[in-house]
Amino acid sequence: MTKLRWGMIGGGEGSQIGPAHRLGAQADGLFSFAAGALDANPEKGRAYAQSLGIAKNRAYGDWQEMLAGEQARDDRIDLVTVATPNNSHFEITKAFLEAGFNVLCEKPMTMTVEEGEEIVRVARASGKICAVNYCYSAYPMVRQMKAMVAAGELGRIRTVVANFSHGHHAAGDDAENPRVRWRYDPAQAGVSGQMADCGIHALHLASFILGDEVRELSADFASTVAGRVLEDDAMVNFRTERGTVGRLWTSTIALGRQHGLDIQVFGETGGFRWASEQPNQVYYHRLGRRVEIMEKGEAGLSDEASRLSRVAIAHPEGFPLAVANIYVDLAAQLNSGAPANFPTAEDGLRSMAAVHASVASAAERGVWVDARPPMFR
Amino acid sequence: MTKLRWGMIGGGEGSQIGPAHRLGAQADGLFSFAAGALDANPEKGRAYAQSLGIAKNRAYGDWQEMLAGEQARDDRIDLVTVATPNNSHFEITKAFLEAGFNVLCEKPMTMTVEEGEEIVRVARASGKICAVNYCYSAYPMVRQMKAMVAAGELGRIRTVVANFSHGHHAAGDDAENPRVRWRYDPAQAGVSGQMADCGIHALHLASFILGDEVRELSADFASTVAGRVLEDDAMVNFRTERGTVGRLWTSTIALGRQHGLDIQVFGETGGFRWASEQPNQVYYHRLGRRVEIMEKGEAGLSDEASRLSRVAIAHPEGFPLAVANIYVDLAAQLNSGAPANFPTAEDGLRSMAAVHASVASAAERGVWVDARPPMFR
Amino acid sequence: MTKLRWGMIGGGEGSQIGPAHRLGAQADGLFSFAAGALDANPEKGRAYAQSLGIAKNRAYGDWQEMLAGEQARDDRIDLVTVATPNNSHFEITKAFLEAGFNVLCEKPMTMTVEEGEEIVRVARASGKICAVNYCYSAYPMVRQMKAMVAAGELGRIRTVVANFSHGHHAAGDDAENPRVRWRYDPAQAGVSGQMADCGIHALHLASFILGDEVRELSADFASTVAGRVLEDDAMVNFRTERGTVGRLWTSTIALGRQHGLDIQVFGETGGFRWASEQPNQVYYHRLGRRVEIMEKGEAGLSDEASRLSRVAIAHPEGFPLAVANIYVDLAAQLNSGAPANFPTAEDGLRSMAAVHASVASAAERGVWVDARPPMFR
Amino acid sequence: MTKLRWGMIGGGEGSQIGPAHRLGAQADGLFSFAAGALDANPEKGRAYAQSLGIAKNRAYGDWQEMLAGEQARDDRIDLVTVATPNNSHFEITKAFLEAGFNVLCEKPMTMTVEEGEEIVRVARASGKICAVNYCYSAYPMVRQMKAMVAAGELGRIRTVVANFSHGHHAAGDDAENPRVRWRYDPAQAGVSGQMADCGIHALHLASFILGDEVRELSADFASTVAGRVLEDDAMVNFRTERGTVGRLWTSTIALGRQHGLDIQVFGETGGFRWASEQPNQVYYHRLGRRVEIMEKGEAGLSDEASRLSRVAIAHPEGFPLAVANIYVDLAAQLNSGAPANFPTAEDGLRSMAAVHASVASAAERGVWVDARPPMFR
Ligand SMILES: NC(=O)c1ccc[n+]([C@@H]2O[C@H](COP(=O)([O-])OP(=O)(O)OC[C@H]3O[C@@H](n4cnc5c(N)ncnc54)[C@H](O)[C@@H]3O)[C@@H](O)[C@H]2O)c1
Ligand SMILES: NC(=O)c1ccc[n+]([C@@H]2O[C@H](COP(=O)([O-])OP(=O)(O)OC[C@H]3O[C@@H](n4cnc5c(N)ncnc54)[C@H](O)[C@@H]3O)[C@@H](O)[C@H]2O)c1
Ligand SMILES: NC(=O)c1ccc[n+]([C@@H]2O[C@H](COP(=O)([O-])OP(=O)(O)OC[C@H]3O[C@@H](n4cnc5c(N)ncnc54)[C@H](O)[C@@H]3O)[C@@H](O)[C@H]2O)c1
Ligand SMILES: NC(=O)c1ccc[n+]([C@@H]2O[C@H](COP(=O)([O-])OP(=O)(O)OC[C@H]3O[C@@H](n4cnc5c(N)ncnc54)[C@H](O)[C@@H]3O)[C@@H](O)[C@H]2O)c1
Incomplete structure (x- = not known):
């Protein structure tokens, strides 16, 4: 080829x-x-x-x-x-x-x-x-979670909790650091700081795993470091089209968290937790059973998870190969017309619309607002 | 004696x-x-x-x-x-x-x-x-965190994130289980389900460690299991008297979490994380340093932490001895007039007032409300 | 009563x-x-x-x-x-x-x-x-492991790996510290340093969980800090009466380990791992299944594990209550003639004999020796 | 280029x-x-x-x-x-x-x-x-450990403990599985089973991090599954040229361990632990300090660690990119004559000689043997 x-x-x-x-x-x-x-x-x-x-x-x-x-x-x-x-x-x-x-x-x-x-x-x-x-949607175990939700293995999803919080902008004197300052300056960064930068990943991840979309939301933004205009710490509560309750926290001042992207999904008959710092495992709890550790590469995973893993069980695969998986999916469509397993412009629009909705909600002390782009209402 | x-x-x-x-x-x-x-x-x-x-x-x-x-x-x-x-x-x-x-x-x-x-x-x-x-406020390492915050070791506290979520009421047919049902029935449980039962612990814990009080809050409640009237999943955003941003999530349907009480505190110069399932450690991140694991029983802890630990470093001490520490503090006052290191009626009132405020806020789609009891306004 | x-x-x-x-x-x-x-x-x-x-x-x-x-x-x-x-x-x-x-x-x-x-x-x-x-044999989850081995849930036990290593005597100038020095001085400590102090716990724990006894062993001792006569780091390979392979490492210079007592048991159809710093969980791997996390207090545990646990699932219980469990067992025999679930003089003798056998083996560069006390040969 | x-x-x-x-x-x-x-x-x-x-x-x-x-x-x-x-x-x-x-x-x-x-x-x-x-020697954090040992940050190294144990050959009926059987058959696999397959990695890793070589060793081999001739569980005690005490356990029947390659290094003034399943972190304990978590990508790492990391802190990099790092080092020499940072034939020989020495020792119940290839004695 x-x-x-x-x-x-x-x-x-x-x-x-x-x-x-x-x-x-x-x-x-x-x-x-x-x-x-x-x-x-x-x-x-x-x-x-x-x-x-x-x-x-x-x-x-x-x-x-x-x-x-x-x-x-x-x-x-x-x-x-x-x-x-x-x-x-x-x-x-x-x-x-x-x-x-x-x-x-x-x-x-x-x-x-x-x-x-x-x-x-x-x-x-x-x-x-x-x-x-x-x-992040291209990690094998994220695909695995999506496949399991789609297959109904967790039943109806009641609540999803997604975080993307780190502490890399916690230094107070970052107000003077040009590599950091622009991020909290509306003239350069636009309407949102951390929500648009990291929260948006968590928003997409939640939608992706659930196969569902954010419909309305309420946000609480804070600028915790003096001199910052845009938010460096935000909480968003949301509801999806299918009625799942969503909770999303994102922060840049969370000292102790390095790359704190993690997600928990709670359904009627099971729940799981995945964290980007150990992306090869999912903690899976089936109702009435013990918590189990699912491993990338184990026998019996979904086709999507298997297809996007390159080495054997418990041989870790990390962030660059998640990016590579996006290219694998692009090549599959370009070479042989495979369906779009990668995130598309529609996804990019939806998550951006939710960021803007968060900004609007936060500006009005958390009033619930429609999170959908007008063209998808 | x-x-x-x-x-x-x-x-x-x-x-x-x-x-x-x-x-x-x-x-x-x-x-x-x-x-x-x-x-x-x-x-x-x-x-x-x-x-x-x-x-x-x-x-x-x-x-x-x-x-x-x-x-x-x-x-x-x-x-x-x-x-x-x-x-x-x-x-x-x-x-x-x-x-x-x-x-x-x-x-x-x-x-x-x-x-x-x-x-x-x-x-x-x-x-x-x-x-x-x-x-929970009587665990040695919780006292340690409180002492460090009071001593200013973390600087001004920007954000506190507290969770108390478990999955022990996730079974849908619990609607029929008498040991569970009453908790979501206003006739028996009062105005609140999980907030009054577990969220209240997290509320107190946050206030206790911070040495600060919840002033106003906005809440989002959900009853995710059919037949439940009271909330089984709640998110509360709050601000303290000193302006710290608070985030509190509590749930009973979080399959995968067993006793999910944990707290993260983020200050200007440091942050830490403590979880009740491993109560003898605190993950402590000083700005510009590596994350460190603080251990109950290590040299150099605060007097409060040392006083309430009975066995050597890394010999775990658990929940019953945290309860015992409340009695130790009570005996200290009864026997020799030591100050009240234990939570008092004032604390009981404040946290209950915050629960009621959450109920009121949630009933009005998250409007921000005063969280203080009238007598402390 | x-x-x-x-x-x-x-x-x-x-x-x-x-x-x-x-x-x-x-x-x-x-x-x-x-x-x-x-x-x-x-x-x-x-x-x-x-x-x-x-x-x-x-x-x-x-x-x-x-x-x-x-x-x-x-x-x-x-x-x-x-x-x-x-x-x-x-x-x-x-x-x-x-x-x-x-x-x-x-x-x-x-x-x-x-x-x-x-x-x-x-x-x-x-x-x-x-x-x-x-x-340590009185922790609920240790009793649980013993019960499962006895019931044959893991099949024949192939290998057991026990460690009790810490770093609390790693400071080189401890040679001058009286609280440490005597431990490595044969005049005060006898024939063995760390094996007799901590290794002996691991020896007993392995025998206890397996319901089997050490029969022969080969040891490698080292005194890694200048001035120490007795061993501060030891490895013992052994075989039990039933042919299980044993590996036991104990050390006092293992910086990074605080209370490093842990044990892994590997049978034909399952394996598990328990560590004393988180004594309320066992990682259990059944052949052909995923690793599961067993929790103290979960439904379906053995009678022994249930009897010796005082508070609900995931409410941690620690070292002092393990000691208390020894007293619970003693009281049960004293009050009502219950069988001896506690370790007895026979156990004390066997483990001490194995320590002495280790000393003898180490002195002859690891020759295999009988680990049993003469009266039990 | x-x-x-x-x-x-x-x-x-x-x-x-x-x-x-x-x-x-x-x-x-x-x-x-x-x-x-x-x-x-x-x-x-x-x-x-x-x-x-x-x-x-x-x-x-x-x-x-x-x-x-x-x-x-x-x-x-x-x-x-x-x-x-x-x-x-x-x-x-x-x-x-x-x-x-x-x-x-x-x-x-x-x-x-x-x-x-x-x-x-x-x-x-x-x-x-x-x-x-x-x-494994090409993981950034393995290079970091090597650099720190070479710089004397841990002082003289007293003990190294390396494991490479998994449970993927635990099924008893693997005796009939052709993909497994040959590994324990001397006619096909040679003199050694698991030591030559996985133990050899741990041997090299220990030598690599220490910048030291195995000089003599004593081994205990076991074939724990019926029908296997070669060892599926082995323990090797060794001493390096500089007198460090070594302990190496390798197994294929260790149910519960997936890719159980880990290493602990204990020096006079510090110790650390690294595990291949989370290769981006090192737990580092400096004498008299708390355990710290070192992160791939953090500021201040050694040149070698920085050079071989591709993405920011806490963005995980896994096994395939460790292999890629070997190629990076090869290209550096091929393109511009950089020194051989990759393992060479000498390393391949030394570790193979140590495997053969283990076989010889195990055959004579653990007698200590020279582990060096004749040409390096
Ligand atoms: N998907 C992820 O996980 C992820 C992670 C980091 C960054 N990003 C995104 O990637 C984008 C780049 O971020 P970054 O952190 O690499 O930024 P950066 O500032 O580190 O690098 C930007 C690069 O773009 C170049 N550039 C700027 N304007 C250009 C132009 N007009 N034409 C050509 N080159 C131009 C710059 O010279 C620089 O090399 C951002 O949109 C960011 O949000 C995504
Ligand atoms: N601090 C904590 O962590 C914690 C944990 C669990 C429960 N609690 C609290 O403890 C209280 C009891 O909870 P529980 O789970 O043990 O309840 P429970 O239903 O298990 O037990 C209640 C006990 O009180 C007895 N009782 C009921 N009414 C009584 C009366 N009028 N006079 C005397 N005894 C009476 C019952 O017979 C029963 O023995 C609750 O308020 C609960 O919120 C606190
Ligand atoms: N089971 C365990 O996990 C565990 C843990 C620690 C210690 N130990 C054992 O407990 C024993 C004591 O250890 P320790 O660390 O508490 O020692 P320690 O030195 O801290 O305390 C010993 C105590 O015994 C007292 N004592 C000494 N000789 C005495 C005598 N003739 N009569 C009465 N009292 C006397 C001393 O005054 C002191 O109070 C040792 O045998 C040790 O191996 C067991
Ligand atoms: N460095 C590591 O971490 C690591 C991991 C796995 C395997 N290995 C090593 O890699 C080697 C291969 O192992 P594997 O697990 O990939 O084996 P494998 O059996 O999965 O694959 C071997 C491949 O080599 C091919 N082959 C066999 N003989 C050949 C010949 N004469 N000419 C050309 N091709 C031939 C086979 O057709 C097959 O494609 C072994 O030496 C093994 O020890 C190393």
């Missing part, structure tokens, strides 16, 4: 998420890294792309140049990843979709709900893939 | 909390079990009391008889524990206080805020001890 | 194990603390005993005085606990047995195998109880 | 370790997969290689064909991985080294000590790389 051609925008040298995408796309030999506009600085971007083995004429200075260059080629890229800062996702993603490229966009897909709806429309019209990198 | 004389009302054969009190009072040789009205059934109560070594004439049939009997004696009991079901706490506690007895009352202290205020008034007028059995 | 009368030798003020015995004997209201010779210093012993509520004429200055005093009384003690340093266990235990008292002796029961055999003979001749405080 | 050309022998479709090598070599874009003789069945190997994108004329039927084919090319492969079953490692590795290729050989490098010494000689003469895939 020949490799698919892959390009990337953003993810330059020293970027946080760039390496995970490069590894994700190449790990399984499914994509070759063919083109890139990797940096806000065109010179640095070109040089870095070439250092990574990209041909000189496909090491572009900016995304417009890349769009033009790739459109002009017969061997144009099969997929482009957009890993720039949040406020450029919309225009880049839109432009590439309209030009007939398949896109994997980083989260949050857009800054506003209106933009999100626009991307959904454009993606539908284009007939191309518009995926969003909610990569 | 001669032992103090101790009596008990409720806690009969087969009761849940009775054994913990008997062990708690006697474990350290501080109290002798001298009198009791242990059962709703007078005959069973008298027989059981005698089987436990209580003299025949102090094995009473009911609390009125016990009150009269003990009042008439020179060697009357020094302390009475009220461990009957919730709806009798008020009248029994009030009667014994008024008659000049020291009382340890089980939680919740009363059914209503008005009753709670009455107990506070009566206790103050009596000059006697009115303690409430928030026993 | 009237309380049994209990006395204690050793366990004076500031002693390590004294508090656990006092709590153990009194926690359940089964014994009243009636007599004691608590300290090497007669004056201190008398004063301390009285401060604990013992009558003046039963607050003895030494054990000989106590033996004489108690023999002369009609209401003599029903049980005496010997909690003095190791080298006095033999003579005190022997004297009290011969005088017709029931004895609970601390471990190690004696310093030599010969003395151990003598105690067994004396105990048998006396018809009195001679118990040994292998208290 | 142009990619290095990489080839593989063994690791065909359905093989256990093949996928980890392909991911390892390609994940970071350092190697292109250029040639392969992937299967014992030439037709299947050729087809599978082409399905993975290898050109038809480099999809070889067997290793001899591949050796000839690659030798004849100008763009011959820069590195070949040997991932066939154990008994062919020697001849393939030797042939490729002699022909001037760089080799990464799976463990165990050879079946006998003599073969191992031959490989060392051939590798030295060739001037080419002969690496061995002790991939």
Whole structure:
């Protein structure tokens, strides 16, 4: 099988998420890294792309140049990843979709709900893939939980509790740290701080595992560090379309939590707990039985969990390979028309709409608001 | 030192909390079990009391008889524990206080805020001890956290997250189980189900460790099992007098959690996490350092933590000895006038007021309400 | 039921194990603390005993005085606990047995195998109880494991792995610390350091859970801190009477382990793991199933596990109540002739013989030796 | 930078370790997969290689064909991985080294000590790389431990305890299972079962972290399942060149352990514990301090640990990326002459010699034997 051609925008040298995408796309030999506009600085971007083995004429200075260059080629890229800062996702993603490229966009897909709806429309019209990198949804054991919920093994889901809290912005003098400050400044970050950055992952994860969508919510936001305008600690209560009760806490000042993304799902006949720091296990409690430890790679897991695991039971697989699983799913659709197991523009829109709804609710002391994007009401 | 004389009302054969009190009072040789009205059934109560070594004439049939009997004696009991079901706490506690007895009352202290205020008034007028059995506050490592917060080791506290969630009422057919059903029936349980039963412990624990009080709150209640009127899953957001953000989740349908009482405290310069299933450790994260595991019994702990630990480091001490620590503190005051390190009627009132405030808030879709009892506003 | 009368030798003020015995004997209201010779210093012993509520004429200055005093009384003690340093266990235990008292002796029961055999003979001749405080065997979940092995739920046991390793003697300058130094000095500690102090607990625990005895062994001893003569780190391989393979590691220099007593049992159809720092859980793996977490207090446990647990599931019970369970078992025999569920002189002898066998093997570079006391060969 | 050309022998479709090598070599874009003789069945190997994108004329039927084919090319492969079953490692590795290729050989490098010494000689003469895939040594936090030991942060190392025990061969009827049976049959597996398969990893890991070598050892082997000739449970006590005490337990019948590779290192001033199931954390105990949790990706780690980590703190990285780190180190030497941070033929020889020494010792009931290969005595 020949490799698919892959390009990337953003993810330059020293970027946080760039390496995970490069590894994700190449790990399984499914994509070759063919083109890139990797940096806000065109010179640095070109040089870095070439250092990574990209041909000189496909090491572009900016995304417009890349769009033009790739459109002009017969061997144009099969997929482009957009890993720039949040406020450029919309225009880049839109432009590439309209030009007939398949896109994997980083989260949050857009800054506003209106933009999100626009991307959904454009993606539908284009007939191309518009995926969003909610990569936690691609861990084998997350797929396993989804499969079990879908099969009814837990009965109706009563409550879901999702957290994504860390302590990496707890230092008070981070108010002066430029890498942190912009995140709590509406001029740069938009309407939301931590909800849009991390809470959104937890929102998607809950919806993904449940196969259900957030319908309405009530939020309590706090800015616990002096000088911050946007929230660094937020709690959202929600109800899903099917009536599940949701609780979501997200924070950046939670000293003691490193990468505190975890989720608990409670159904009529069973419950489970998964945490991203040990992503290969699920604690599963069937009503009337003991708590059991489910292991990635064990016999009898769902097809989805088995398909996305590469090594034997209890050989840990981590975050970069979860990202790689998004690429595995993209390649499956591109190569053989497999269904979209990856998160799509619709998912990107829904979770962004819920973030905006949280902002609106928090601004009115927790009034319950519709969490759905207007186009899905 | 001669032992103090101790009596008990409720806690009969087969009761849940009775054994913990008997062990708690006697474990350290501080109290002798001298009198009791242990059962709703007078005959069973008298027989059981005698089987436990209580003299025949102090094995009473009911609390009125016990009150009269003990009042008439020179060697009357020094302390009475009220461990009957919730709806009798008020009248029994009030009667014994008024008659000049020291009382340890089980939680919740009363059914209503008005009753709670009455107990506070009566206790103050009596000059006697009115303690409430928030026993988790007496674990050595909980005292350690309180001491560290008080000493400012974590700086100002930004956020506290407390959970008390279990899955022991998850079975749908519990609707028919009499031991469970009454808890969700307003006629028997009052205004609240799980908040009044378990959430109240978490409320007290948060206040206790912080040395701060809940001022206002917003609640989201759910009855996730068909047929239940009162809440079996609740989330409360709150703010304390000093402005700390609070998050409290409590549930009885959380399959996978056995005794899910845990608390996380996040301050400016440090955070920690404690869980009741492994009460001898605290995970402590100082800003800029690694997470450390603090151990009950280690060198350098606070006086309070050291005083209430009986065996060496990493020799676990559990729930019954936390209850015993309440008795240690009571004996310290009774024997030598030590300050009240135990929870008092004021604490019992405050937490009950916060439960009622939660009920009121939840009934109005989460409107923020004053959580304080009127007498403390 | 009237309380049994209990006395204690050793366990004076500031002693390590004294508090656990006092709590153990009194926690359940089964014994009243009636007599004691608590300290090497007669004056201190008398004063301390009285401060604990013992009558003046039963607050003895030494054990000989106590033996004489108690023999002369009609209401003599029903049980005496010997909690003095190791080298006095033999003579005190022997004297009290011969005088017709029931004895609970601390471990190690004696310093030599010969003395151990003598105690067994004396105990048998006396018809009195001679118990040994292998208290870990009285944890509910340890009893649960024993019951499951006995019932054949794990099939034939292939391998048992027991560790009792801590790091509390890791400081190199402990060579000068009197509280540590004597432990590695043959003149004071006898033939063995850590094996006789902690390894012996692990030896007993393995035999107890398996219902099987160590038959032969091979040992590797090391003194890893300069200046120590006796071992501070030891490994023993053994075989039981029924052919189970045993592995036992014990150390005092294992920095990072606090109270590292744990045991793993592997049978044909299942395996489990228990650790003393979280004594309320057992990780249980049935062949072909997932690992399950067994919880103290869960429904369906063995009678032994249920009988020795005082509070509900996931309410932790710790070390002092394991000691209390030894007293529960002693009271059961004393009050109503229940069988000896507690460890006896035979167990004390067997484990001490295995320690001596380890010393002999280690001295000859690991040659396999018979681990049984001569009288049981 | 142009990619290095990489080839593989063994690791065909359905093989256990093949996928980890392909991911390892390609994940970071350092190697292109250029040639392969992937299967014992030439037709299947050729087809599978082409399905993975290898050109038809480099999809070889067997290793001899591949050796000839690659030798004849100008763009011959820069590195070949040997991932066939154990008994062919020697001849393939030797042939490729002699022909001037760089080799990464799976463990165990050879079946006998003599073969191992031959490989060392051939590798030295060739001037080419002969690496061995002790991939656990390439986890960032394993490198961190090694760096800390080398820097003396733990002082002299007193004791090391390494385990590699699992329960995946616990089923008694595995005696009939061909995928398991051969492992305990000397005709197919050679002199050792579990020691040569898994114990050898633990041996290497201990030596690697300590920067020290096993000098002498004493072993106790058991075949706990009826019908097995070779050991399925082994304990090895050892001493290193610098006098560290070693304890190594390995088993295949340890139900409850999934991938039970863990290591504890105890020095004069600190100790730590690492387990392969959560490879991103080290529990570190400095003398006189609390236990701390070190996290992959935290600030201040050693260069080696930082260099081999791809994503931020607490984003887990697992087994396949540990294998990838071996390739990172190989590429660093191939591309720019970096020193050999990967395990070499010398390491492969030493650990194999220690396995053979264990066999010899166990055969003589644990007599202590020299563990070093003759050429290193
Ligand atoms: N899915 C996840 O788990 C996850 C994790 C981290 C970040 N992210 C998302 O990835 C995106 C990037 O985040 P990051 O942390 O890597 O940011 P970063 O600031 O570390 O890196 C951004 C990179 O994009 C480049 N860039 C900026 N503007 C560009 C432009 N116009 N054209 C080309 N390149 C440009 C920068 O030079 C830099 O190399 C964000 O949207 C973020 O939310 C997602
Ligand atoms: N602090 C804690 O952690 C904790 C834990 C469990 C229960 N509790 C509290 O303890 C109280 C008792 O709970 P429980 O679970 O043991 O209840 P239970 O139903 O198991 O036992 C109640 C006991 O009180 C006796 N009783 C009832 N009415 C009586 C009366 N009028 N006079 C004398 N005895 C009477 C009953 O016969 C029975 O023996 C409740 O208020 C509960 O909230 C507290
Ligand atoms: N079962 C367990 O888990 C456990 C734990 C700790 C200690 N122990 C055992 O308990 C025994 C005591 O250990 P410890 O750590 O408490 O010792 P310790 O040194 O702390 O206390 C010993 C006490 O015995 C007193 N004493 C000494 N000689 C005496 C004598 N002749 N008559 C009366 N009193 C005397 C001392 O004054 C002191 O109060 C030892 O045999 C030890 O092995 C058992
Ligand atoms: N480093 C590790 O952690 C690790 C883990 C697993 C296996 N291994 C080692 O990897 C090696 C392979 O183990 P496995 O479990 O993958 O075995 P396997 O039986 O699963 O696969 C072996 C593969 O090699 C192929 N093969 C056999 N003989 C061949 C030949 N002469 N030429 C070409 N291909 C041939 C087979 O067709 C098969 O595809 C072993 O030496 C094993 O010890 C190492």
